[in-house]
Amino acid sequence: MSDDRLDMFTQRYQSHDTPWDTGITPPEIVQIVSELPPGKALDLGCGTGTNLRFLLQHSWQVDGVDFVAEAVAIAQSKLAAFPPEAFTVSCWDVTRLDECDALRAPYDLVVDIGCGHGVGADKHEKYAQDIATLLKPGGTLMLFTHYRSAERNFGWSPDDVHRLFSRHFTIAWEVLNDDTTTGAPSGWYRMVKPV
Ligand SMILES: C[S@@+](CC[C@H](N)C(=O)[O-])C[C@H]1O[C@@H](n2cnc3c(N)ncnc32)[C@H](O)[C@@H]1O
Secondary structure (H helix, E strand, C coil), X not given: CCHHHHHHHHHHHHCCCCCCCCCCCCHHHHHHHHHCCCCEEEEECCCCCHHHHHHHHCCCEEEEEECCHXXXXXXXXXXXXXXXXXXXXXXXXXXXXXHCCCCCCCEEEEEEECCHHHCCXXXXXXXXXXXXXXXXXXXXXXXXXXXXXXXXXXXXXXXXXXXXXXXXXEEEEEEEEECCCCCCEEEEEEEECCC
16 A cells, blocks of 8 residues: 555545545436446445445445545445445555455446546556456446646556556546546546456
């Protein structure tokens, strides 16, 4: 795990410097949930659980993972009204998904909104492989990523996403845009694990 990134995110949650935590599920996730039958979903870097709650409201069974204890605690309280068997939220590092006993794979849907693009470059290949292992054949990966830039020392360009993920997934669509909260170049990807 990158202790620097854990420290940075912990400090940001503790100081409420979390502009991504809008409480609103992105339209890309709203759309996919309207298209897919309810199943099992995994949210990587789930933050305070806004998207876990949205999926639960639409009859999905969900597991969430985030390495910041404060975020996990908020997510657990946000979901407390749902049946306990319908969700888990684990304080865990997404670079070690293969060791996480709480996960209830195989999943129909994996969501990564701004998490994986920050893992260390030496972990990128394993991250993509772990997601592919956790998904069912025919399952969907929804990925949101920022691009690396002069101001941003992390992120995946469209070329990076294709290089890392196209060996495991078919890229159904990609939308390259500017992040609505930071204005930074970013991309949304819908990917499908081949049957
Ligand atoms: C930009 S925030 C997005 C949070 C959430 N997906 C959302 O859309 O509100 C990225 C999240 O990923 C988590 N994260 C980053 N690296 C992680 C890692 N290696 N393992 C687990 N969680 C991680 C952070 O703690 C943070 O909550």
